[in-house]
Amino acid sequence: MAKQISVFLENKAGRLSNVTRVLGDAQINIRALSIADTSDFGILRIIVSDPVKAYKILKEAGFTVSETQVIAVQIPDSPGGLASVLEHMADENLNIEYLYAFLGTTENDALVIFKVEDIEKAEAAFKKKEIKFLDENQLYRL
Amino acid sequence: MTYWDKEKECISRKLLEDLQLRRLKETVYRVYAFVPAYKEKFDAAGVKPDDINSLEDIRKLPFTIKSDLRNNYPFNLFAVPMSEVVRIHSSSGTTGKPTVVGYTRKDLDTWSELMARALTSAGADRYSVIQNAYGYGLFTGGLGVHYGAEKLGASVIPSSGGNTKRQVMLMQDFGTTVLTCTPSYALFMAEVMEEMGITPADLKLKAGIFGAEPWSEDMRTKIEDSLKIKAFDIYGLSEIIGPGVAIECDAKNGLHIAEDHFLVEIIDPITEEVLPYGTPGELVITTLTKEALPMIRYRTRDLTTLDIVPCECGRTHVRMQKVLGRSDDMVIIRGVNIFPSMVESVLLRIKGVSPYYLLVVDRKGNLDFLEVQVEVSEEIFSDEVRRLEELGALITKELESALGIAVKVRLVEPKSIARSEGKATRVIDKRKI
Incomplete structure (x- = not known):
């Protein structure tokens, strides 16, 4: 079992780069990534080096985040x-x-x-x- | 039951009507004599002050509308010389020239009395600590509540709007018992409190008096649940006097209008015909005691219903139902009247959906489209596209059945809809008509 971090993304320019910048600045490495998208929104799914910290800092940065098994x-x-x-x-x-x-x-x-x-x-x-x-x-x- | 002024608030209808007629006649004489714009309108309608001999005779008088204030910008509707005017308030003027209102010293006394009544009706007294988070300044909300709270003898914290974390800190440190602000700001404070890890149990807050924008019963439930308080609706508009025109009592079944100072009617907004009690329509107010800026049959644009059935609280003043919406906020889409409050009610009934929403109306070709933007909170977020699409479909279905028109629901990121510290923006109309 492993923890994946899922993030809600509006279909707007710069949203994905914001998420990755927040993670990068916190020295969190992205190990795997996938995006599910619809015409209006996307869901970013990532496996990171420190999921507990990633969840916390993304939430603090104002993103809607969840942990998924x-x-x-x-x-x-x-x-x-x-x-x-x-x-x-x-x-x-x-x-x-x-x-x-x-x-x-x-x-x-x-x-x-x-x-x-x-x-x-x-x-x-x-x-x-x-x-x-x-x-x-x-x-x-x- | 505690009243601020039992004699006036529980006056018999007969005595009240006598008082109203006496004050109405006096007001009509005064505006005819001292305000050229009123004299012109009365003359054009062929009515003289002597023609007013009963309360029903008010129907002979022409209506006053917002553009009358703009056309007489800034002071031409004042019925007293500027030497008698001790305070001036003004609207923000986002949709044109601002509307300017003035007060004599007696007007300010009246206003404070009305606000003291309103605060008492919501359970406040001289032991209350009232945090007034309405904006101070040209807007009537801040100073109006402030002077009423001082008159009541409560301890007032003039925190004004904004700086929400500090608001929460003040609430906790100063032991605020009554909060006054717009309902949308109250909800935003609850959200910030939660982020700060402060629960209602850490506060002494008992009641909130919320107004300056229409809000639904579901919004009340949400505020009462999240702050663990009793939430009261207050009504007012600067053209009439400001907050304190009407206030809910413990029965929470309509807002008592201070009828010793205001004469109210409900009209059909299209035909301008006066409607009987119990019929929904536009509220029209005539001031009975205002000196600086008397208003004759002012069309408020607020849609409500009047209820004359005696209230369990003992007050005899007529009750107006919670305002359904301002006809200014109403958007007409494909012939259907939509109020933001209708959307709010639907959203608040769906579990986990936040009450932050925005209506965007646009026209593509000749067809109008309504998009409702809804924030995705952690509670409703899923890592599976299917679940979010199901949620979107559910919201769409509920909205369409409540509004009766097709709706496009757009799920947006949390906090992407601007939080308001004053009146919330609920509608963006992009149609070029």
């Missing part, structure tokens, strides 16, 4: 790696809300962040198939 799954960095994981999740009836790839990788694995409906069920399913996922400390330290 996600799983960072290690997937073999080879053709078909993601497909096998997704097939297994389908077999286990795990609903995925969204997913995005991590910027860095560990050794020979790629990292993918999953937001699932039932996080405990997902972790149990991954353990069964020996699919590796990172704990919080491993993730933030990358």
Whole structure:
């Protein structure tokens, strides 16, 4: 299980740069990032080096922020790696809300962040198939 | 039940009407004699002061409207020489020439009396600590409440508007028991308090007297819940005297109009026909005791209903319902009248939605569009697009069913809608008509 920081963004010039500047000035490193957007607004989802601090400073800077529980799954960095994981999740009836790839990788694995409906069920399913996922400390330290 | 002036506030209707007629006749004689603009209008309408022999005869007199004040800018409607005028107030004049109002010493006494009555009606007394966060200056709110609170004998903190953190600090350190400001500012203070980690339990605040802008019953609930106080509505306008024209009592079922000083009517804003009690329409006020700036049948643009049924509080003065809106704030979109207060009510009923909103009206081609901007608070924010879209759809549906027109809801970042320390801006009309 890992903490993702989610930020509400209006579709206005400069909003994303404001968020990233606030984080940068606080010496917080962004490890992974994705943006979901509609015509009116966007939701920025980030994995950062210090989620507790990031949440606090973004809130102080006036953003609408929330913490979300996600799983960072290690997937073999080879053709078909993601497909096998997704097939297994389908077999286990795990609903995925969204997913995005991590910027860095560990050794020979790629990292993918999953937001699932039932996080405990997902972790149990991954353990069964020996699919590796990172704990919080491993993730933030990358 | 505590009254400031029981004899006047609980006067029998018969005695009240006698008093009103006597004062009305006197006022009409005075304006006819001393204000050329009134004489001209009366002459044009073919009416003489002698024609006023009953309260109903007031219907023979022409109305006074805001542009009469502007056309006679600055002092030409005054009925006394400037040597008798001891105070001048003025509107901000954002929509044209400001409207200027004047007071004699007796007018200021009357005003203080009315405000002392209003404060008493809301439960304040000489032991109260009243923090007056209405703006001081040309605006009548600040000084009007101030002198009334001093007359009452309360301890007044003239904090004026702005510097919200200091307001909260004063409230805590000085043990404020009664807060006076605009309702939107009260809510903003509650928000700042929360950010500062101060809860209502840390304060001695018991009541708030809020006015100068229309606000809904749902807004009252929100303010009462977040500050843990009783919130009273106060009504007034500078053209008439300022705050204190009408005030709610504990029954919170309409605002008692100080009828010993003001004669009120409700008219159909289009046909100008006088409407019976209980029918909604535009409030029209005639001042009965004002010396410097008497007003004859002043059209307030405020829409309300009058209720003459005796009130449980014992006051006999007629009650006006909470103002639904100013016809100036009303936007007409595709033939439908929309008041910001209607939008406010809908938003406050949806859990977690903040009462900060902005109506933007625009015209594309020949069609008018209403966009309602709503702030996304942490309580309703979700990391999933679907959830936020569902929320937007819910707000849209509720607004459309309440307003009867299509609405575009735009979710915006918190604090992106300007917080007001005075009167809140609720409508931006971009139509070039």
